[in-house]
Amino acid sequence: MASVLVVAELGEGKVKKTTHSAITAAQKIGGSFSILVIGGGAAGAAAELAGFGAAKLLVADDASLASFLAETYAPTIAEVAKSGGFTHVVATASSYGKDLMPRVAARLGAAYVGDITEVVSDSSYRRPMFAGNAFGVAKVETPVQVVSARQSAFTPAEPSGGQSPSETVKLAAGGQAASRVEFVGVETTKSARPELTEARTVVSGGRALKERFEEVLAPLADVLGAAVGASRAACDAGYAPSDLQVGQTGKIVAPQLYFAIGISGAIQHLAGMKGSKVIVAINKDGDAPIFQVADYGLVADLFTAVPELVTAIKAAK
Amino acid sequence: MKILVALKRVADPDNANKVKIPASADKVDTTGLEWKPNPFDEYALEAALRLTENGQQPKTRAGEVVVVTFGPKETETTLRAALATGADRAIRVDASDEQLDGDLVARALKALVEKEKPDAVVMGKQTVDGDTNQVGQLLAEYLDWPQATFAATIEEEANGALLVGREIDGGVAKVRVKLPAVVTVDLRIVSGASVYSTKTARSFKYNDGVRFAALPAIMAAKKKPLAEVKLAELAADTKLKVTYGSFTAPPARKAGIKVKDVAELVQKLTTEAKVL
Structure with a gap:
């Protein structure tokens, strides 16, 4: 019988939404689950997770954990997993989970399976490979397993009521690694727009936008409350900053609504967005491959179509 | 500084849509695709070269860069x-992909690091075939x-440390690691001032992207x-x-419809797709 330890993710002393997807993954594995709330402000944040049906809330809150570092978090997570006899340790495959969970696995001598999109059984998981061009089932051969779940593939868990009991766990000492790393600070991207990987709507532009990338896309993104993305070609040409890149080597997004504007639809780009629910393509080349995946295609000059679209959406609202 | 760079060749990622899944579903068939270096590993090599030189004199190596791969003879x-x-x-390291998983590569690299004693190991954040992001x-x-x-x-930094800006969700986190350390690189590492x-x-700015080998260097490399x-x-x-097993192709997306103008697009998005 599986006994799953969910590792919560905190941001500024609050539970991040990513955690709810990890809870769903734990429920799919089956058996029972507990949640480890670790980090600065964990003691306060734990209350937010009391109603999700966890057997226990385990809390690790200490000044030494105030800023996230994989080197300082992994020893305590591994120790809790070991002493609690957990068979699975699960987090979400956010930048936090991806940085942290392999380290936890190495400490436990456990297999790590990252970025899963489906729980096939309690020891096998489906995950995308080759930039989403193939899905493979990873079969785990170790008794303890560490997994990170792709957030967009697991519907966030909803509170089910009840009140999970909470207990404080002991911190485990970090090794050499922990003593040789120092957290300096975070520069958050200054943007009123939502995060690309969490946005409900994404407006992406390609090389066709040239120097007018921001000028053309911003009004559309603003009227939709959307995040802005870009193709690799647009980033390589310097029209858009590279942290906006959607695609195989950039960010993988799966919003409700995705606009591909002036994007031809290279495989590298499709790999990053074809999980979107509704795809709209605007391109003046009617034969562009993007139209093969778009739900709605408009063959038009984007420099006239996008401003028209902004006006029409404003009118429709 | 001595740096060990781990590199892997992958099936041409720009044609990754051409991978086939045989009826047995026990593997992914990449026949016909060209081998290319994993893009993130190419960026790692570029970063390692930049760390072992004065950017104004890129032909003089201040330190040593050792590259390692796991693969059959052709990966040379x-x-x-x-x-x-x-x-x-x-x-x-002589091995085939079927003999390896990320954990075994990491354990073998550990043994190699103990022998080579580099100050840093630099590699791509993930390979674009397995996409596992763990080594x-x-x-x-x-x-x-x-x-x-x-x-x-x-x-x-002067005191044997690296100040690293890490891509995280919604920003960049700065950490200082004392060497020896492991660094995995993301896209922006090959920007001019990275x-x-x-x-x-x-004040020096590199050209964006990775450097290319000149013909004399290609000839000289045969003797390295x-x-x-x-x-x-x-x-x-x-x-x-x-x-790994039970490979499947991703669910196919049906091509949708072409709309005639912006008005029809907005109407479809509002009443049919209900996403506006």
Whole structure:
């Protein structure tokens, strides 16, 4: 019988939404689950997770954990997993989970399976490979397993009521690694727009936008409350900053609504967005491959179509 | 500084949609696709070269860059290309992809690090075939070294530390790691002002992207040392922790419809797709 330890993710002393997807993954594995709330402000944040049906809330809150570092978090997570006899340790495959969970696995001598999109059984998981061009089932051969779940593939868990009991766990000492790393600070991207990987709507532009990338896309993104993305070609040409890149080597997004504007639809780009629910393509080349995946295609000059679209959406609202 | 760079060749990622899944579904068939270096590993090599030079004199190596790959004999092509770009020495660990998983690669790399004693191991954040994003982190833990994953910027500091800007959701987190350490790199590491050794002036800007090898360097690379090591010499236990099977193609997306104008598009999005 599986006994799953969910590792919560905190941001500024609050539970991040990513955690709810990890809870769903734990429920799919089956058996029972507990949640480890670790980090600065964990003691306060734990209350937010009391109603999700966890057997226990385990809390690790200490000044030494105030800023996230994989080197300082992994020893305590591994120790809790070991002493609690957990068979699975699960987090979400956010930048936090991806940085942290392999380290936890190495400490436990456990297999790590990252970025899963489906729980096939309690020891096998489906995950995308080759930039989403193939899905493979990873079969785990170790008794303890560490997994990170792709957030967009697991519907966030909803509170089910009840009140999970909470207990404080002991911190485990970090090794050499922990003593040789120092957290300096975070520069958050200054943007009123939502995060690309969490946005409900994404407006992406390609090389066709040239120097007018921001000028053309911003009004559309603003009227939709959307995040802005870009193709690799647009980033390589310097029209858009590279942290906006959607695609195989950039960010993988799966919003409700995705606009591909002036994007031809290279495989590298499709790999990053074809999980979107509704795809709209605007391109003046009617034969562009993007139209093969778009739900709605408009063959038009984007420099006239996008401003028209902004006006029409404003009118429709 | 001595840097070990781990490289892998992958089936041409720009044509990854041409991978086939045979009826047996036990593997992914990449026949017909060209081998290319994993893009993130190419960026790692570029970062390592920048860390071991004065940017104004890129032909003089201040330190040593050793490249390593795990693969059959043909993967020496990938290593020779890295040597032509500026690496000093190469090591090929003889193994096929089927014999490996990320954990075994990390354990074998640990043994290699103990032998080579580099100040840093630099590699891509993930390979674009398996997409597992784990080897750097596993290696760091096995070595009890600090890790700076998803690096967008690296500054070498005078006291044997690296100040690394890490790509995280919604921003960049800065960490300082004392060497030796593991660094895995992300896309922006090859921007013009991303990587500075202590020798490169902060006013200097690299060209964006990775450097290319000139013909004389390609010729010279044929004479650079390339050693072969057996996997069993590096890892006693070669049992895999994860095996793969039951491959499937992704669910196909149906092509939708073409709308005639903006008005029809907005109408469809509002009433049919109900996403506005």
